[in-house]
Amino acid sequence: MTPAPADPLDDAVLAARLFVLAPSTFKGMVLRGSSPAREALVAALPLRRLPGDVDDERLLGGIDLAASLSAGRPVRQTGLIEEARGGALIAGMAERMDAGVAGRLAQALDEGGTALLLLDDAAEPEEAPPASLTERLAFLCDLSASRRWQGVELAPAAGRLADVAPLAENDLRALAATAEALGVENLRALIFAGEAARKPPRMPRPRQKPSRRDKSTASWSTYPPAPAPRVPRSPPLWVGASSPCPAPMRECSSRRSTRCNPQRGPHERA
Amino acid sequence: MARFPFSAIVGQDEMKQALLIAAVDPSIGGVMVFGDRGTGKSTAARALASLLPPIMAAEGCPYGASREDQARYPGVCGTGKMVKRPVPFVDMPLGATEDRVIGSLDLERALRSGEKAFEPGLLAKAHRGFLYIDEINLLEDHLVDLLLDVAASGENVVEREGLSVRHPARFVLIGSGNPEEGELRPQLLDRFGLSVEVRTPKDIDTRIAIMKLVAENEADPEGFAGRWAGEDEAILKRVAKGKAKLPKLTPGEDVLRDAAELCLAVGADGLRGELTLMRAARALAALEGAKKVTRKHLIEIAPSALRHRLRRDVLDETGSTTRITRAIAELFG
Numbered sequence: 001m002t003p004a005p006a007d008p009l010d011d012a013v014l015a016a017r018l019f020v021l022a023p024s025t026f027k028g029m030v031l032r033g034s035s036p037a038r039e040a041l042v043a044a045l046p047l048r049r050l051p052g053d054v055d056d057e058r059l060l061g062g063i064d065l066a067a068s069l070s071a072g073r074p075v076r077q078t079g080l081i082e083e084a085r086g087g088a089l090i091a092g093m094a095e096r097m098d099a100g101v102a103g104r105l106a107q108a109l110d111e112g113g114t115a116l117l118l119l120d121d122a123a124e125p126e127e128a129p130p131a132s133l134t135e136r137l138a139f140l141c142d143l144s145a146s147r148r149w150q151g152v153e154l155a156p157a158a159g160r161l162a163d164v165a166p167l168a169e170n171d172l173r174a175l176a177a178t179a180e181a182l183g184v185e186n187l188r189a190l191i192f193a194g195e196a197a198r199k200p201p202r203m204p205r206p207r208q209k210p211s212r213r214d215k216s217t218a219s220w221s222t223y224p225p226a227p228a229p230r231v232p233r234s235p236p237l238w239v240g241a242s243s244p245c246p247a248p249m250r251e252c253s254s255r256r257s258t259r260c261n262p263q264r265g266p267h268e269r270a
Numbered sequence: 271m272a273r274f275p276f277s278a279i280v281g282q283d284e285m286k287q288a289l290l291i292a293a294v295d296p297s298i299g300g301v302m303v304f305g306d307r308g309t310g311k312s313t314a315a316r317a318l319a320s321l322l323p324p325i326m327a328a329e330g331c332p333y334g335a336s337r338e339d340q341a342r343y344p345g346v347c348g349t350g351k352m353v354k355r356p357v358p359f360v361d362m363p364l365g366a367t368e369d370r371v372i373g374s375l376d377l378e379r380a381l382r383s384g385e386k387a388f389e390p391g392l393l394a395k396a397h398r399g400f401l402y403i404d405e406i407n408l409l410e411d412h413l414v415d416l417l418l419d420v421a422a423s424g425e426n427v428v429e430r431e432g433l434s435v436r437h438p439a440r441f442v443l444i445g446s447g448n449p450e451e452g453e454l455r456p457q458l459l460d461r462f463g464l465s466v467e468v469r470t471p472k473d474i475d476t477r478i479a480i481m482k483l484v485a486e487n488e489a490d491p492e493g494f495a496g497r498w499a500g501e502d503e504a505i506l507k508r509v510a511k512g513k514a515k516l517p518k519l520t521p522g523e524d525v526l527r528d529a530a531e532l533c534l535a536v537g538a539d540g541l542r543g544e545l546t547l548m549r550a551a552r553a554l555a556a557l558e559g560a561k562k563v564t565r566k567h568l569i570e571i572a573p574s575a576l577r578h579r580l581r582r583d584v585l586d587e588t589g590s591t592t593r594i595t596r597a598i599a600e601l602f603g
Contacts, residue, residue, distance in 0.1 A: 025488065056367070056370070063377055063378055063381070065377075068378075068381050069381070073381075073382060074377075074378040074381055074382055098365065099364055099365045099408060100363070100364065100365020100366070100367075101365070102364065102365070103363040103364025103365045103366070103404075103405075104363045104364075104365070106363075106364070106404075107361055107363050110312065110361075131307070132364065132404075132405065135307050135308060162489060166482075166485045166489070167485075169478070172478045172481055172482065173474065173478055175481075176474045176477045176478050176481070177474065179477075180472075180474065185306065185470045185472070186306070186307065186308045186470060187308050187309065187310075187470060187471070187477065187480055187481075188307075188308040189308075190477060190480075190481055191480075191481055191484050191485075194481050194485060195485070195488075
């Protein structure tokens, strides 16, 4: 009997476990495609919702007008970014996000302490969450083809990323070479891959050194679905993000690509 | 949180050089950085700001006023005593509103005492420091106009919401953008002193070196900063020496002639190109501790000073750079 084929949700769960382990390192995830699997995954993560029409006062903090008027003195309120520090914010319909909100979030991501989940429901090829955010997040998971809708369990994070030794020179070289072969130029993606390799997922206890499998896991989970390698003017890449099931990544994950959606990579522009 | 040290940034020499030149001579008029995402543009700008020695500024002054500012803007900058504070670095968020940038009515004061007061914006915060704008090509045109105007005049004039305020706002403007994602109007580009190109390093060894440094920094930011403190200190000394040397350097007749010839040959519009080229060559000479400004300095800085001013294909940078190097080869051999 052949084993059941891999579902994109498995990869997303793995990415989510890495993310929960070190939110400040991986910065967040982009979850593409509205599906029951995505809802199940989101439900399993501790998140704070960020409405699309959030204003500066609520996002960054400022004066609470009503409280100030009733108290007769200025009352400050903290913003969502501050309130969610150490946790993560989630934005639905991220492909419609205002550039101004995205800019402030990108700054918060750079400053550290903030993590972000973007739900991408883009239907048209030209729709996409703001690139200023997606390139700063480590993982991209496309769940639109997932056939599952339950069984998402995120065990509490065991161990710390810092307990696993960083990659050795030859491992870094292998990751960099893989990136080159895939046409991934962005350095953030490379750095995310190096970090992802440090936490062996599905591991009962963190090991001292990343294994061979950890390294291949890292490369499929953080390198974006690239166009044919070395295309001179490549379409925008999913920089710093990954697709668990990207057609152009057969080198890394042939087993996983068997169930790939044959459509174009997310957000490639013609 | 410790910032990534300037000296630990791998490669990107043209960008680092342009930033140091702007630090030596802020009158050059800002740096525009074209290039790919994730290449350390904002890291470099931040690192430079934190490397520079602290400034003396009036205590509690929202403008970080110097003694001269206090004399020039008596009503605005107050008379507070001088204390040390770090060189300001303002990272302007994409989609910042005009209110946030230039300042607005102070709601807090209005509520508390019914007083009409001015709440300074990002321009005030950036005074005497750096204003960094990521993806400047996506910024609304009227804001870019306003920023360049303030950067050129060194003063922010607010006449709105019943306010009438004038405050100092001298800063080095650093813009970044990807020309493939929208163009900047040539008039605006021309206002930037220098423009540089950054590309993602393609060489595997460089990429590995960067990954290692980032991981090291992530694991122990304080220790990492400590290990690079010596090299940062050396850069700081170079900048300080360059600043002191700058007024003593005057480009000779021969260098001015070279500059004019080069600008004519490449078709750089306007006098601003020549002026910037001359100033940048002088700042470079000062930074290198040279005795005088020579043709070598001019040639070295010419691509940065001119590539965004060529008449056609302003944003076709490879084309512009090639045109400049060709003209240099033809003129100076």
